Amino acid sequence: MTDLEGWSVERLHADHAQALRMERLHYDSATEHQRIRVFENPTFGRVMTLDGVVQVTEADNFIYHEMLTHVPILAHGAVRRVLIVGGGDGGMAREVLKHRDVEQVTMVEIDAGVVEFCKEYLPGISAGAFDDPRLDLVIADGAEFMRLNADDYDVIIVDSTDPVGPGEVLFTDTFYGHAKARLAPGGILVTQNGVPFLQGGELTDTMRAFRALFSDATCYLATIPTYAGGPMALGWGTDGAARETDLATLKARFAASGIATDYYTPEVHQGAFALPPYVARLIP
Template sequence: MKGWSNETLHADYAQSLRIGRLIYDSETEHQRLRVFENDTFGRVLTLDDVVQTTEADNFIYHEMMAHVPILAHGAARRVLIVGGGDGGMAREVLKHASVEHVTMVEIDAGVVAFSQAYLPMLSQGAFDDPRLDLVIADGAAFMRETAGGYDVIIVDSTDPVGPGEVLFTDTFYGHARAALAEGGILVTQNGVPFLQGAELTNTMRAFKALFPDWTCYLATIPSYAGGPMAMGWGSAGTARQTAPEVLRARFEAAGLDTGYYTPEVHLGAFALPGYVRRLMP
């Protein structure tokens, strides 16, 4: 449809967003990047026509990927973000004054450059924070070679096609497990289970072999159509059992102003509907 961005990620399901104004359209070595305006979602970023994030609803994804593991951990000082070139994940992680160092590994410098230019509302100055170390490199290679010691690792990947495919392998998850400090937490983007069930099952099978505590949690993000999104959780510690009153105290102490995350939503996100439970190995 002329004047629409048509996403065809799934074989028998598609969504379209009206392009009010095309702002940026360029093809890099790795992918086609587009930014356009939509009356409902504000500025929209697509990679190869697949919606990655929007101005209006990105807070849901970024809050749930960042605050759930950091507040559950309770003493996270070193955080690794794999992907996240738009800066939204770094924005949320760096809201925690207790986090002393954030390493962000992004494969495509072009994503960072145009996000700073065309989507500054996502990063909100995160790239200028002295605690952020931006590394332009392949995330899988970095994970294989890093000395580790991270309290929280957040895999803010694209879908398992193209450059992002390697971030969904058993080998990558094994290297991530080795890069965690004692009691550390790994969280991953695992798509929409109703439409991408195999993606969640495969990740959970790997997590089951690697972590004593493994599961996923859910968040509903309007621009990721097809139902709630799953976020993988793996840990060798007991952070998922953090008491509600402790989560509330940590949340208030952090002084976070959130649009989706609350300690109650945090706990409820781990209550999985039957069709998602059936995807677990």
């Protein structure tokens, strides 16, 4: 990848690229697994890229993190134990831990360097989550952890990178099967599945696996500006009836949580499952 002078250019897709201006470079270093870079952008604040691909920004991360946490937790209604696979920036843990009834969160991140780096250079993303006694941080391969772990969880959140390099194994049928085995009765699995307009095959492959595993398998949508190319698909799999939770119940649970949000509302929650035809056709 070749940057334009003063710009970070992401070429994740064959026919599409995006560029973010680097007003100031804060960090640029390679770990054992990937190249990490943090820079300042006037609109998005601090931006973290892994191998040139935008992972998180200070300004718009709330959308992704709120929708992958509050949707399954409030739909379920009685979540006590949560597993996060990935999420080294701490944003997912931040949102999960806002739920007072959640008793224990296990976060499995393959790269300790990402966690330490985010604590230092992006502390606002985690907002103290790494200091919460309910959080158990495990540095391990997520797929291997899922295969060997014997605990069960009410919600499992797969906060993965794109299905290339270290993140590729988190998009396999085998991994999803192991994840289902770790769900408590009525548990929910949610996943990051890319931008359907540009990554339709990714969503189709995941949904094919989900349809074989779960009685309720679909996706819902959220629009995150720096995940360019249209709304992002978030996979949903459960054998319970959580998706049928009515609006009044969602409103009551949300109000009782006392959580302040910038994207999530019970109405957005329900509407996110209304899929445009071009996305619905990608689901087998």
